[in-house]
Amino acid sequence: MLVISAHADTGFNNHTLNILSDDIYFGHLDNFVGVYAVMKAYFSGRLNRSDIRICLTYGEEENFEGAYEAVEVLTDQDVVLVIDITGTRTTKDFVIEKCKSKKMQEFLNKHLNGLSFDLYEGCPDPIADEDEVDVYLERCTEVCFIGIPCYGGDYNDEEVYCKIRSVDSVAECISRLVEGFTQYYYS
Secondary structure, eight states, X not given: OEEEEEEOOOSOSSOOEEEEETTEEEEOOTTHHHHHHHHHHXXXXXXXXXXXXXXXXXXXXXXXXXXXXXXXTOOTTOEEEEEEEEOOOOSSSEEEESOOOHHHHHHHHHHTTTSOEEEOSSOOOSSOOOOHHHHHTTTOSEEXXXXXXXXXXXXXXXXXXXXXXXXXXXXXXXXXXXXXXXXXXXX
16 A cells, blocks of 8 residues: 655644745645645545555644554555655755665656656755654655755744745655556556
8 A cells, every 4th residue: 555644733823824926835834735735636636546545644743643543554565655844955846855765766766757856865854854754664664755845944933935836746746656656566
């Protein structure tokens, strides 16, 4: 099974969002923008498969409780994509972090050809290095973090910016990975 996980909780008391131009969101984005990217992929109709599970989790801002609940029903054969925001500096539309599996790196590079992304085995995010990936790795080996780059401050404490095209690109990324999943992992 391919699991797409995005935490839907926030650490903010209030929430703001402004569209500053045709290509910039500004506001409290952690992790509303990650959930939005997953929902854009879902409502495209391209995720309509029986071997896909979407988990919108809670508790990421404190103790990862939602991810711990989700991992209880997974097997070591499942593949997990964690969708969130990142402070990793990049000129690309999105980044893939914590991708240590060579098989997953090959899968990502094959199916995301033509998209603009950086791929890291570790976590270069200067703001936070703990996330739901760490929970899923307790059970599964095929796990990675797909991050929407945000800039302009600490996304845990304040409003930040992200490019609208990054959200669209992550939605396309998710759709392509779903479409190629069964053939790549089970053929």
